[in-house]
Amino acid sequence: MQRKFVKQDIVSILQRHHPDWPIISTDDPLAVVIGNMKISLNNILLIVRNAPDDEAEKAIVDFFENIMSGKQGGGSTEDLSYATAKTRLLPQIIPGEFRESAPNLLFRPFFSGLGVACALDEDGGYELLQNQVLAAWDVRQETVEAQAIANLEAHCKLDAFEPRSGEEGAFVVVAAEDSYSAARLLLPQFMETLRASLGAERIFVGIPNRDFLVAWTPDFSGRQAFAAKIRRDAENEAYPLTDELFVFSERGVSLMSADQISDHGR
Structure with missing residues (x-):
């Protein structure tokens, strides 16, 4: 079982690697203050x-070294106005236990x-928003999420996809290098374009991790193999989300029915 990292673990690692950094003690369990940077x-x-x-230790050190060298944005999101931040908002799907x-x-x-969260996108990463940011902005959560979805829709290419064929049926893989592949499941226009490209009234979708989305037609010959691989990837890949299988149709997103799950060998 992997260790659950908390703020003090991160502070200890930073003090060991960078004893020269002026790390200031605060009560905020989800922020570190180094000098004048939160x-x-x-x-x-x-x-x-x-x-x-x-x-994990290497990732922590790399993350903070990038910030301290100016490669990623630091500071507090609350210091930004909504008018400034709104063009950088994007939706993200996250594990509930986070x-x-x-x-x-x-x-x-x-x-x-x-869960659906909202991220402030930055060069090299993103920051997930907290409730106090909405209070500082005086903006409703629904407004922020709608803006984030509209931004990602605009970012994505909505041209027809080029499905790959199996012995029967077809599938499409989305593995964009932008950290929002799975989040595309939240986009009505994107998903409708994907469904139309596959030429089916409904399509099945898996998002085993943050950086991967796969969709296929109900008659796809490799559907049981896909279901098995989605389960493995959700257990073993970085940024895991779920091994659940979804349905997208003109009515939107839903979970597979029991009969559909059985048809996928589960």
């Missing part, structure tokens, strides 16, 4: 959630224990 721990806690200790270490995280329940 750095959110939301992203790094998610990154190291399932990582072995040695890999709220255990971030209870004030802006969060809307999704399916299968997952």
